[in-house]
Amino acid sequence: MQRKAYVPGIAALLAAVLAGCTGGSGDGATADDSNPGQPGVTTEAAEPGRYRTLPEPCGVVGDKTLDALLPGIEEITDEEQREKAYAGEPTLAYDTDRKVGCSWKVESADATDHLSVDFERVVSYDNAVSDDDQAEQLFAQQVEAADLPEPVVSESGSESAPESESGFAPESGAASESGAPSATASPGASSGPPSGSASGSASGSASGSATGDASSGPSAELQPRLLDDLGDEAFVDDELSASGSTAKRRTVTVAFRTSNVVVTIEYAEQSATLGVVPDSEEMQDMARKLASQLADSLGG
Numbered sequence: 001m002q003r004k005a006y007v008p009g010i011a012a013l014l015a016a017v018l019a020g021c022t023g024g025s026g027d028g029a030t031a032d033d034s035n036p037g038q039p040g041v042t043t044e045a046a047e048p049g050r051y052r053t054l055p056e057p058c059g060v061v062g063d064k065t066l067d068a069l070l071p072g073i074e075e076i077t078d079e080e081q082r083e084k085a086y087a088g089e090p091t092l093a094y095d096t097d098r099k100v101g102c103s104w105k106v107e108s109a110d111a112t113d114h115l116s117v118d119f120e121r122v123v124s125y126d127n128a129v130s131d132d133d134q135a136e137q138l139f140a141q142q143v144e145a146a147d148l149p150e151p152v153v154s155e156s157g158s159e160s161a162p163e164s165e166s167g168f169a170p171e172s173g174a175a176s177e178s179g180a181p182s183a184t185a186s187p188g189a190s191s192g193p194p195s196g197s198a199s200g201s202a203s204g205s206a207s208g209s210a211t212g213d214a215s216s217g218p219s220a221e222l223q224p225r226l227l228d229d230l231g232d233e234a235f236v237d238d239e240l241s242a243s244g245s246t247a248k249r250r251t252v253t254v255a256f257r258t259s260n261v262v263v264t265i266e267y268a269e270q271s272a273t274l275g276v277v278p279d280s281e282e283m284q285d286m287a288r289k290l291a292s293q294l295a296d297s298l299g300g
Helices: 002-026 063-069 071-075 079-087 131-146 280-298
Strands: 099-107 111-121 225-227 233-241 249-258 261-271
Touching: 063 071, 063 111, 063 280, 071 079, 071 099, 071 111, 131 233, 131 249, 131 261, 233 280, 249 280, 261 280
Parallel strands: none
Antiparallel strands: 099 111, 111 261, 225 233, 233 249, 249 261
């Protein structure tokens, strides 16, 4: 009697276990497969970005580059002060794996120059959006904030390309080796079509001198624009401003994205003399050269 009572009990227990293992196939357990967005269902995460760390920002700009960008640095006679000027000032950062920066400011007899370099590593917290895509969205916002003008279109219907001696043309991608402006590279002095500005009245002017109508900003080929020879995408901005009767201040910004890292360079110069305007071509040339160096250091 005990044996006959034990066997049905075991059979009932096995039946209950088997029902628990297989019964889900007929009572809605397949809902996870039909609803991939439900919790508990694993989906393939978007590809992570190429970069996991950022460089040391105050060490990525070499002394020779700083000599060219900040000419007053070599005029500093005090050795300790000069070393401090070369070292730069790191930007306050709470997460150096995500955002870092460094800035330099040097005064000379002719002008005050300021340089800043910022790196931002973009990380997406959405499994459906890759780090690169998130960085692309962020860079698009940066381009929109720059409010770049429409490209200048020639009579043939194609966009005009910069063709200055410093090699700004996106097709060439290479800037002049010297980093110094040419005394004959005056906008408006070429034999090509007029740029529409009044800069043609100044020819053979020295670096930093006033060229044409200072309020008109850079000539057509040097206008703020997108660049196609730097990183995955890039742009250059150029702004000339003045406050009251003070000397003119020009700020050139070059920003580019390589994978999930966005790099922004801001190079500004304010002349010490009224009526003297910092040279747009020279400043853009040097800022773009630095951007190329940083892109190479990132391997992009």
